Amino acid sequence: MAPNDTAASPNIAPGVTTPDGRTIGDEILNVEDVSLAFGGVKALSNVSFNVFEGEVRAIIGPNGAGKSSMLNCINGFYKPTEGTITFKGQSHAAMETYEAANQGIARTFQNIALFRGMTTLDNIMTGRNLQMKTNFIMQALYYGPAVKEELENREVVERVIDFLEIESIRKTVVGRLPYGLQKRVELARALASEPDMLLLDEPMAGMNHEEKEDMCRYILDVNDEFGTTIVLIEHDMSVVMDISDRVVVLDYGQKIADGTPDEVRGNQRVIDAYLGVQHD
């Protein structure tokens, strides 16, 4: 059985207005035939899907299905063994990891990857590093342009801090923060770079119900207010079905379904994958 074609999901397409009033833009990311292997182990085989600008796209699948590997390929941390990934019309088969951020891709991690020895403010400021160009001599002298640049970026960061309601922990070293807040700081760091596309790897893992609700609200607000395209991996099905426009389902490194939450929910292969029917 061929995987559902993306074109077969009529509800979401460029130019379409969603029920909550957002307009879906053109294709921003296209993943085509991507395979990834570590030695003999195939983490991904021939996965293709696309993401439209302004959409909330979810990648789901059982543990070990290759979801995180997929994100790692998109932001250049892993180099796909085959296939191409096109972001904003530019194909980047073998790019350096740091270039993804340059092109406007930001991400958060499954296991929090904050800089534990730095304060919340400093952590979020690192998200602005790409926008800061003064050289170290000006920095050392703390003179004119360096100060100006520092303050301008501080303002952007303060807006993000304001948006995510973490003003009170600005000067706290993040290693000492509770888990839920650390997740929020990580989101703040990703947002500080004002990305075009945000990759979220299990943003709600290990959270309680209220924290999940908060996180959902932030994600939707980001999408709504800044028009940021969002690709997220999540295990909590109710969350995924609620907030995403379209869902890709991976199993054993292969795409088994792709479509709106309702389509995916009814797909026999997805049900099989989750309930554990024997593979031939």
Next chain:
Amino acid sequence: MFYREAGQFKSSYQADQAIFPIVQDRWFMALVIAVAFVFIPFFADEYWHQAVIIPFLIMSLAAIGLNILTGYAGLVSLGTGAFMAVGGYATYKISTAFPELNIIIVFFLAGGITAAVGMVFGAPSLRIKGFYLAVATLAAQFFILWCFNKVEWFFNYSPSGTITAPPREVFGILISGPEAEPLARYYTCLIFLCVFALAAKNMVRGHVGRSWMAIRDMDIAAEIIGIRPLQTKLSAFGISSFYCGIAGALYVFCWLGSVETEAFDILNVSFPVLFMVIIGGLGSILGSILGAAFVTLLPIFLTNAPPMVGLVIAADLAKHVEEIIFGLLIMFFLIVEPHGLNRLWQIAKEKIRQWPFPY
């Protein structure tokens, strides 16, 4: 009661990002600088200058350099001695080749050369991590000192193999060579330390410092948010080596006057400077200076303390006793406060803040 930030509101981000956001801290710092510039020269005699204060200032500068590399960028180096040697020998070579060149400019040139050498030996840091890198920097330590020992060009073919600082003036005041007054050398070192400590502080609170710390705390995440690992690590090596180079230049020109490579040995320089950084506090400019004070003062205290209380120990035995006490103190210190003197200073400030009502 006297030391608290209550009532000190900031209305701009610039004020919030000041080095000393609290007014009392600013006063205290001003006091320290005043003491350093006015009172110490007034009271210190030649022994104090030569044996205590000048080495302390120079080692502080080296410790700041190493702290940039190890404390901020998380790259452990055991090659500090070699980088200081590069600074010292480069100053000697340039200064003897171009005697008219202002010695301050020569110092900066030597710093630049050291930075370049440091970057060459820092290049492997992209692929080699942790203790592997630390051991790899020993390659720099041994190789560079071997060069300065074997290649006669470096010491201008002098038969003794030593380099001697020629007399050089700044604004008509002799600051190096055997005739230079201790006071002039003291001021030279002090000014260098103040300027470079401030510059270091500025760098580490800006985006350059943040990218170092990001690489230190989690290099993969740093790379994913767009920090280039190679550039960042090399800049840390370069700037750190620049500091070490200047410290090495002062070490030769403003302190010892005449040195062999032995003076930059791993046990004489590399380890002590690493101790300063760790005891002072990793990732702290103030800590580097406190650590340098501790490590330079301790041996002097250990040599002078027994005679003061009337104990006479044979010189040979005294050396070993000193060794043991030094070792024990270091272990004791690491156990009691692994985050260094800087942390103790923070705790002390916290205590004063709450005094006299510590609820």
Next chain:
Amino acid sequence: MEVFNTFFIAPFADMIGSPIFLLEVVIGGILAGIMYSLVALGFVLIYKASGVFNFAQGAMVLFAALTLVGLMEHSVPLVLAILVTLAVMIGCAYLIERWLLRPLVNQAQIILFMATIGLNFVFEGGGQIVWGSNVKKLDVGIPEKSFEVGGVLLNTFDLTAALVAAVLVGFLAIFFQKTSVGRALRAVADDHQAALAVGIPLKTIWVIVWSVAGFVALVAGIMWGGKAGVSFSLALIALKALPVLILGGFESVPGAIIGGLLIGIFEKVSEVYWGPAFGGAIEGWFAYMAALVFLMFRPQGLFGEKIIERV
């Protein structure tokens, strides 16, 4: 052209010209390499089990050798002296665990590394205060006779040293792989917390590991001291063992052994054939440079697996 000749042609021509001499140099390298392996082994054992880069290993070699010689000077018989020294090393291991490792548990590796530098000073100073700092001769009753096999000059002492080292390594391999203590050691090496969770007594394990490292230091001290006399310079062989560690890996016992042999051979060959071209005294850094260059191409070391980074 002449430079090219001195560095790239003449040394190889010399090698081919006199293969017997080359063989002698290589054997000399292997024997020196065994000594490096022994010291490196002490490092590896401790690093594996406690994650501590024990800079004091060299000082431990010196301390053990000094204690042994000191006891023998007071006319204690050899076997008894060795046993007493071993007991002293075990006592040290206990003290180190109690007063240094336990309070520093969970600290950053660099803090522990610095603490062992402190320990290094204590061992060096302590050994020399108690037993004096002049060079001492250590005679453990192994005859030093030279003989010839197929034109190659060999020495009974060196051969015995090689044999002892081989036996020691075999013994350690069995200890690590086959005994329950060995399994516990490997578990601790893998993950302290998980090992604690399944009830492995971490403190005991550390005492054992440091004792074994002390034992290895004693063997190295006997071998090295018997050859060159016991003096402060013994402590410096730690610096010789470090390139072995980066070549073989901090955590690999076979790495320490093969790495030690390679470094030994490499060092001797380069000293003999390339030393004069460089102006001599290159053994201080040549091994480091070689290990560094090797690491640039193979960052995981000799026996490490390719590192797959995850986020």
